[in-house]
Amino acid sequence: MELVIARPSPYARKIRVALIEKGIPCDITVDNPWLQNPRIQTINPIGKVPALITHSGDIIHDSKVIFEYLEIMFPSPKLIPINGTERITHKQVEAVCDGICDAVVLIAMEGTRPEENQSVAWVDRQTRKIYAGTEEINKRLNGKQSFTSMELGLAEIATVVMLEYLEFRFSEFDWRPQYPTLSKLISQISQRESFLETKPVGQTLPQH
Ligand SMILES: N[C@@H](CCC(=O)N[C@@H](CS)C(=O)NCC(=O)O)C(=O)O
Structure with a gap:
């Protein structure tokens, strides 16, 4: 199989973490x-x-679909619960985390436009999504170290990938003092080999 990525991409990182965790x-x-x-x-x-280009040459894209594919084809260790309610919790957390990353990407791209063409209102709109999304993730974690009975799954992976992406591309948001539970989660999970090996690395962003 072949996975086409960009080094800073949080969506690609979710998949790279899953590949390593599943071996x-x-x-x-x-x-x-x-x-x-x-x-x-x-x-x-x-x-x-x-x-993702699979063994049979099929092409699968959008990180949500690739993650699901890996879970079906390589079920061990499980990264998405089978139980319906818990499964939806993991998917919902992933959707919020991806939404936060979308907003960060849009702000970064706005920054590549000539200054006179950049919209403060647009950046503010995206910034609000980042703050509200992080608040939602913290609420869902509810002081615990995992979102469901599964210790490490899609929800925890998406959350830590998102938080490290914030620190990489949106460091003006000093979320750690405000969210000690998220801070504890990141300090535990980010030391895993799968996270250490996939840290975001910058790439050229051309002017638009
Ligand atoms: N929903 C997609 C988002 C992927 C995405 O936005 N990737 C960015 C890089 S971080 C990209 O390739 N953007 C290129 C473009 O928008 O043309 C996923 O989860 O895979």
């Missing part, structure tokens, strides 16, 4: 979707990383 061998191809004619455009019509 799945997979070639990793580094791409930059923001440059001219990136490889990803030839395999994902939406032009976004990550995309």
Whole structure:
């Protein structure tokens, strides 16, 4: 299998963490979707990383779908609970975390436009999503160290990936003093090999 990623991408990181946690061998191809004619455009019509090319040559994209695919094809260790309520909790947490990352990406891209074309109102709108989303994740964690009875699963992975992405691309949000439970979660999970090996690394963002 081959996974096409970008080094800073939190969506790709979710998948890379899952591959390592499940011990799945997979070639990793580094791409930059923001440059001219990136490889990803030839395999994902939406032009976004990550995309997975399976053993049979099928192409799967959007990180949510890839995560589900890995869970079905490589069920051990489980990263999404089978129980319906717990499963929805993991998916909901993932959706909020991805939404926060979407807002961070949009702010970063706004910063690549000439200053006179940048919209303060747009950046404020995205910033509100980041704050409200983080508040929601903290509420859902409710002082615990996991969202459900599963110790480490999609919800915890998506949360730690999102928090480290905030520290990487939106460091003006000093969330740690405000959210000690999230701070404890990140300090425990981010030391796993799967997280240490996949830390976000910057890439060129061309002017738009
Ligand atoms: N919902 C998608 C989001 C993927 C995404 O936004 N990837 C960004 C990089 S972090 C990208 O490739 N953007 C290129 C573009 O928007 O053209 C997923 O979960 O896979």
